[in-house]
Amino acid sequence: MAARFNKHRSVLPRTGLPCRARAAALALALTSTLAACGGADDHVNQPVVSGFVGAVAADEPRAALVARDILAKGGNAADAAAALGLALSVSLPSRASLGGGGACLAWRPGEPAGQAFVFVPQGAAQTNAQADRPASVPLLARGLFLMQMRYGSVDFADLIVPARNLASRGVPVGGLLAADLAAVQSSLLADDKARAVFGNDSGHVLAADDILVQTRLAGALERMRIAGVGDLYTGALAQTFIEGAQAAGGGLSSADLRGDVPVAEPPLTVHARGLDISFLPPPADGGVGMAAAYMAGGRGGERVVAAWRARQSGKGSATMVADAQALLNSGSLSSGGALPALPASTSFVVTDRQGQTVACALSMNNLFGTGRIAGSTGIVLGASPAQRPLPLLAAGIVHQGTDFRAAATASGQNVAADTAAIALQAAVAGVRPQVTNGNGRANFVSCPGGLSGGAGRCFGWTDPRGAGLAVGSTPVAH
Secondary structure (H helix, E strand, O other): OOOOOOOOOOOOOOOOOOOHHHHHHHHHHOOOOOOOOOOHHHHHOOOOOOOOOEEEEEOOHHHHHHHHHHHHOOOOHHHHHHHHHHHHHHHOHHHHOOEOEEEEEEEOOOOOOOEEEEEOOOEOOOOOOOOOOOEEOOOHHHHHHHHHHHHOOOOHHHHHHHHHHHHHHOEEOOHHHHHHHHHOHHHHHOOHHHHHHHEOOOOOEOOOOOEEOOHHHHHHHHHHHHHOOOHHHHOHHHHHHHHHHHHOOOOOOHHHHHHOOOEEEOOEEEEEOOEEEEEOOOOOOHHHHHHHHHHOOOOOHHHHHHHHHHHOOOOOHHHHHHHHHHHHHHOOOOOOOOOOOOOOEEEEEEEEOOOOEEEEEEEOOOOOOOOOEOHHHOOEEOEOOOOOOOOOOEEEEEEEOOEEEEEEEEEOHHHHHHHHHHHHHHHHHOEOOOOOOOOOEEEEEEOOOOHHHOHHHOEEEEOOOOOOEEEOOOOOEO
16 A cells, blocks of 8 residues: 555546455544555655655645645645645644635646636525535645646645654644634633544643544545545545534535536736736635735735625636636736625645646635534535635745746735735745734745746745745845
């Protein structure tokens, strides 16, 4: 069961089991214990690529190190980003559980603009009278799978292994997760299943450096590793998830899991000062705000999105993307009032040695989503957008011809778009940004002279006010 980076065996989720041994492993994976896996991650953690392997910046250090290890083993940016997103579902389930969603922007040298993958959390198609805490459809795994299928170079199953091992062996609680746990302590401790995972023997939530063990989540990840991501949406794992979600008041059905799928959309594009810039498109409309703020010096993104949302009710994603691009082309970026308080999110950027880049923003539509867990799957349920506004998911990638220059993304509720724009401007210039936007936290990767101009000048950056990690070369102007 060693994790090796092979070419894709199939682009479709596997639906059958190849032998009795795997069938037995599936049964074990659905219980609260996980069969020992023979050090499957040891192979991944041995670097075989020398020199510059790329750069990673994320809000959570252990997930960032997972991505770094994938790059060091020879995986590309899409492989590393998918592994990072899955690892966040273990180390930062307050903002990036398998029960949530998000959006990713991907670009590789030779492409004019790249591709956006939008998998923002969706609610149930029909309201269930017994759903006291409506949940979102779990789109994270499906979205990462689609992105990695289009841009990755290895078997997606191998990328699940690091997250599975973090869940089964335990991971120290990081600073951001500890702060999130403290913020919603009473709600988490009120639910038996959540308390069993996130509480301690003294009746409090886990604190920084406490060990978070999630054996049931490890089982769900192992199930997906063996049976394919599709099993969470149409297979036995899907049925287990639905039963758990309904018992937790989430109100999801099998039709919801089958019907909600991620979409691949063209990104929004801007050409400025000789640079080509791509942004996340609607319905990840933080990209609209980020583009507007970038062109306005890092200001006004929230108000542009407020006006945008007021005009877009009921439109399909393709229409919204076309409308947003036309708006940016016109330069008439009208502003509305302030948005209501928006949900929390998390973000990350990965660039590999070839310049391929992925920038993602993820959310649960609320800290810890509904605050409940979907039964024996161990998956924290995201919150339905029917109960609260969508988060601002913002990401941008800059290139000059075929040469990568910069990428940035950010979290920070209402200031996420402005924060991401400020970070992208700094990344293009190759300097650390002066970000003072309240709770805004940015991540970026910068190659100020272009990757072809010398990888030694490329570096990753994460806001020092947060608890994140940037790994890569670090020379930078002040």
